[in-house]
Structure formats: C-alpha cells, structure tokens
Amino acid sequence: MADLTADFLGIKSPNPFWLASAPPTDKEYNVRRAFEAGWGGVVWKTLGSEGPPVVNVNGPRYGAIWGADRRLLGLNNIELITDRPLEVNLEEITRVKKDYPDRAIIVSIMVPCEEQAWKDILPRVEATGADGIELNFGCPHGMAERGMGSAVGQVPEYIQMVTEWCKKYYSKPVIVKLTPNITDIRHPARAAKAGGADAVSLINTINSIVSVDLDAMAPEPTIGDKGTHGGYCGPAVKPIALNMVAEIARCPQTHGLPISAIGGVTTWRDAAEFMTMGAGNVQVCTAAMTYGFNVVKEMISGLNQWMDDKGYKTLDDFVGKAVPNVTDWQYLNLNYVAKAKISQDDCIKCGRCFAACEDTSHQAIAMSEDRVFTVKDDECVACNLCVNVCPVEGCITMEQVPAGQIDERTGKVVSDEYANWTTHPNNPSATAAE
C-alpha cells in the first residue's frame, strides 16, 4: 500500500484530496460529513468581513452543459462568498478543527482591498486554530463588481500588496488563489510570490455564459428575465487549469513555488496528472457537487492502485515528474517523424477517420470499395486527428518512423539528430549552427 499522506506547506493531511472553497465547505455540517467520507482537507467557503453578510440571488444560481446521458461536463455558477455571518463560521471552524486535528482546514478569505479590513479579520481567523488561509482573488462574478475577487486577482500589484498584509498579520501559511481570467497566469503567480505567499492555488472559475434560453432570449441561469456571466468549472476546465499549473511550475521565476491544483478534478487520474505537473495536492469542488462526498473514495483507491502499480511509495516520488517535459513549441524535435497506423483487426469500418482526414486534414486515408481504411504514408503528416476521432480506442496508433528510414511524404531519410525551429532554415531568425 502506497503512502498517500500529504505534507503541503507543513500542513499534513491523510491524502492529497481537499475540498475547494465552495458550497461543499460552507458549514460545519458539510465539513464533518466530508471528513467522515475521507477527504484529507477542506478550504472553508470564503469568509467576508464582519457585519451583514452578502446575499445570494433567490433564483437559480447554476447552469450546466452535459454529455450523453446527462453526464455533467461543465458547471457554471453565480454564487457569492458565504452568506452566513462571520462569527458563526469562525465558531464552526474552531469546533471542527478541534475534532479533526489530522485533517487540513484552510480558511478562504475575501475582504475589501484595504489594509484595515485584513488587519481586522486575520487575528480572528488565526484564533480558530485552522492550518492556513487562502486568499480568494478569483471569484469572477458579483464580488468582482465590488472590487474584490478577480478584480484584485487581475492586478498583480494588488495581489502582492494584499499578500504582504496577510504575511504581516497572520503567522501560518498563506495560499493565494488565482483567477484564470487573465492572459498570462505567470504574472499573478509572480506577484503572489513577491508578496511572500507560501503557495498558490488555481484555478478559480472561468468567466462564462453557459447557455441561452432561446424562448426567454436570456442567458442561463435566468433570474426572472435576466442573466449574468458566471464562473465555469468541472471536467470541461481541466485542460485550462492543467496548462496554467504547468506554466507556473516550469517558469524559472515561480518554479518550486508550492501549488495546490484546482479545476475539474473528478477521478484519481486527474489528480495524478495535476500532481505530476507540479501540484502538491488537489482541490475538488464540482465532482463533489455532482456526485456527493463519496467520490473521494475512488480518488483514494485509484491513486493507491496506480502508485502501487508504478512502485511510487510516497507522493513526492511523482510530484513534478512531468514538469521537465513541458517545453515551448520552438524546442520540439522537428526530426521526429511518425505515421498513423490502422489496426485492421480492431477497425469497425465507421469511416470517421476517412471523413476527418479527407475533409479537414491531409487526404491521407484511403477507403476501398469494401470499406477497408488504410493510411497513405506518403500523405500522412501524423497530425493525430484520426486517432482522436476513431471510436475504437487503440485502433489507430502513431508509429514512429525510425531514424535511417525514408519518410515517404518528404522523400527524406529520417535523421536521429535533434533539430528544432530555432535552427530551422525556414525560420527567418534562425540561429543556424553552420
């Protein structure tokens, strides 16, 4: 049995699966049940300042997109931060932490961008005994209109400034939660680091309109006759989150900054992928909101199984392992040549590869009278589209053309030397090595 214990910023948890700050962590009742189900930690639903709490809409706050059989693929929400009084949340956090000393409890905070506001709340949070704080600089709707959430997260200077205040008035780890609603995630990450953040977490939700009600002529979810943009999350956002995590992990200025990865984690595999991309742990929201707290059980067993299969004893054995293999396009080896290959035994003759390649790619698949599909090596550019559209997994494979053989498309012998765009003769700014 692999050891799934996670140590993130010195905060221990029995496994790397934390619930993200969101409805699943909005109250004591939920969090206790989450811990009983096996979650390693929680980031408490974001707290606001003392005084009358925010109010939520009283109509639908979620919208979604679905795959076949209504599998939920993407969720969109217009919920705000906690709408329960600060004192109630703080009391509950204190109680739960006392009862679950082995689990991680992080308190998410979003208060106005004024030093006094942070100075007021941080000692009270510290008094709960929680393990750390997460600064919600991500919420893209509602709170942003009030100058908080992503309105802060989009300005690196503010991130740095607020992070500095937090380090000043709070003694435990400070995690800065980033918004993906920016053009280059490395800038806010650098700012967080410059402000002294112990870690970044990402992503928060992505600005979105999930669908339009074609009768009401309004975006969904619709409140009366109007709708607004919300935050998108769930399986659909994972690729975006994964790239942002990788960008921070491989950027020389932020490399090594601990990352708590969030965005579409649904099974063990998503978690493993994020962690190989440099995340020390993962946070989950939509999967729990879709299936309930018990989803963590599959994440635990799946990660265990995989680690045992691969011989990884601890999380550290694989965290960050894929980071060195993320590079810029310009450094990809242009002498690597592959060809698609169709396994006739597996092919069910649907013709999708043919339609895709013929209509939209390189006319590199031949279709015979009796529906036998074969790749024309002299046309195939190895784009992989046929592999992606083939309904039979493993039926089309990409086979590397070994060095020394002729690439029938170019008529050239495949070289075993590494050569990339920076030195390519077609590149006007090539730094040719001649």
Place this chain on the structure above:
Amino acid sequence: MATSHQASGIEAGRLSASEIADNFGDLHPQYEAHEAAVAADRCYFCYDAPCMTACPTSIDIPQFIREIQAGHPESAAKTILEQNILGGMCARVCPTETLCEEACVREAAEGKPVEIGRLQRYATDTLMEKGVHPFGRAEATGKKVAIVGAGPAGLSAAHRLAMLGHDVVVYDAKSKAGGLNEFGIAAYKSTNDFAAKEVDWLLQIGGITMEYGKKLGAELSLDALKADYDAVFLSIGLAGVNALRADGEDKDGVRDAVDFIAELRQADDLTNLAVGRNVVVIGGGMTAVDAAVQSKLLGSENVTIAYRRGRDAMGASRFEQDLAATKGVKLMFNVQPVAIHGNGACAEIELEYTRSEGGTLTGTGETVRIAADQVYKAIGQTLEGQPGALALEGRKIKVDENGRTSVEGVWAGGDCASGGEDLTVTAVAEGRDAAMDIHASLMG
C-alpha cells in the same frame, strides 16, 4: 368465467382480458425522450454509412439520428419520410436485425447495434402525434394514375405521385386500406390501430381518392384502367396461399395462417377469438412465426412450428425464431406433414422427418404424430388475380428496375412483382421508385 388454459378443442377466452392486453402490448415500446437521446448518442455518424446502404429505402440514418440527438425529432422524421413515407410502420415491422442494424458498425464491434428501428419510431411517432404532415403537392399536372392494391407498395406510390402533382385513384378489393399492414403484420408490432392511423395521416397530402370493394378481375379490368388513366400501377400483393398437399387438408381446424392473422387483426375483442389447445403451424417464414406466437399469446397450451428444412434455411430471422422460442413456441426442424388425422375435425398431425441431399429434400420414412386441434398453413403466399396480359418471372409479375411491366403504361411493385424481398420496406421502396419512373415518363 374464463375457459381454462387446458380446455381441449378450440375455445375462446383461454386467458383473461388483462393477460391478453399484456401479451399484445408493444413488442418494442416507444422511447422516452431521454432514452432516445442516449440511444442516438451511440451513433458514430459513419461516413457513407453501411446502415444506410442496407436500408431498402436508403434512409439517411446518420442524419436522422443526429437530428434526434440535437433535439429536433420532427426534422428527423422528415428525413425518414422523404425516403420512406411509411417510415412509421417500417420502424415497427422491419426485420432490422437483417437490414440496417445488421450492417451497423456497432453490431460488428460489440454485437449491440444502434437501435435504428426504435429511433426511427421515436422520430416518426413524434411528428405524427403532432398531426403534422410535412409534405405538400406540386402544381397539378393534369395527369391521372390508377393504383390497384392499397398495401404499402400502393400507398407509397400514391403518396409520391400525389406529391408530384398527379391525381391518384387507389382501388382495393377489400373495404379498408393498408394491405398486410392492416391484415397481416403481427398485432404486437402494430398496436393501437397504427396501420389505419398511418393511412389517414398519409392521405393528408390530398389528391388521392380511395375506392374500396373494387377487385381487379371482377369490378376492374386492366384494359379499362389503361383507357381511363395515364398510367397504372399494380400492387396487389400475393392474394393466394400455397396448398399443403397432405391427406386430410380439408378437415375442420386446418386453415391458412394469413386468414387467422387477418381475423385476429380485425377482432374487436381478442378474448372472443377461439384458439386450439394444441396448435401446429406448418412453415418457416414470418407468417409461421406470427401465427404461432399469436396463438400462444391467445392462450394455446402447446404450439409447434413444423418446418421442413433446418434452422438456417428458415425464412424467419434468428431474432424472430428466438422471439417464438421465448414465448414458448416449440420449433421442429426437418419435418414435413404427410397426413392430418381426426374424425371430421383435425386431432393430430402426422409429420415425416426429412433429410436434405444435394439441395433436394427427401422423407426418411420415419414419422411422428402430434396432437393438433388447429393446423395453420404458412407455406407461402402466391400471386393471384393478375391480368393475363402481363409477362411473369418465376411466379411474380415481371418488372424492370423501374417497375415497368411487359405492358406499356403499366407498372408493378411490392410482393406481386419480381425482385426484392417480400417485406414492407421493399414494397415501399418499389412503390416510390415506380412512382418516380411514372412521373418521368408522364412528364418527359
């Protein structure tokens, strides 16, 4: 009081009204919208789809399934009906396991084809339940076409001709339209009087006059029709039935399976239909299976299909054979009837085992007798009542690929004409194609 299951002889009411209602419910119930979406999502939208090639009416299957998937079954229905105006009936009665679904790539891949037939039904039912008829008529051409036989072939031709602007008169010997859709198809395939509803829906196109009780060879003659109309289309099906040629064939209780089925289809109350405790059906096609299964569903205790060749030679598909078996029908292979015994009414049938040598069937001399209050003959229908002027091919009216007969101005299609399997969908295709050729020749 209901008659007991074991009552001997031929009796009505072997089952209660509710058991009968259960037994004659839909064979493949209609999809709910969500089920349809999930089933539709299984379609790969194949290129040059094999299922479409396998459909005798060449319905654009990937297209209509995609339309269902995207939430507009009404346009899916239109895609279907443009090719096959009886797409609603075909969705219920096509032996999809030997047509589109057999060709589906998912049948090859995993033995579970996309359920094309049920999806087709979902689309066509959705449209028809809304009472929408999505086709209109072209400008009147002033041409008149006579159609004889209001089965699927005749109805399909009539609709297409009316759509193209011709005036159509459809004659039928019976007092109702539909042909075997109305009188032949198993009751559990066409529930709730669907055949008649579909005819009413089809006639909404306008320009089609129905004339019942008019029989070719009696009230009608080909010469008169040719004189009165610009073209004639014959779709008279196969009105005759082959004889058994076994001793005792004239005994009470021995009957044509198609007559029994027609009586069943027209019965107002199935509990009043008398069936034997012991029933033997002679034959190996769909008619044999339908007669046997429906006897069983009406409460016959022992029902046997006796077929003279082996299982593989059977006309009924494996699905139909299995359906019979699951309903409790016994399938006997390699036996042929030699005599029917009984004092006035039949009581037993004597079967001889057969052996097939080099394609010819011979009796082995060994016989077996089984109890039979009723014997149904389902050994094939034959052409009957066709005008003598028409050349035949085999035992059918000879036609070319456009449905033209040997007589100028006369077309034929469906079961009565040569070529194609004897199926509803083939009849629809032939009727449609003949209509297109009639149109071309009238307008050309």
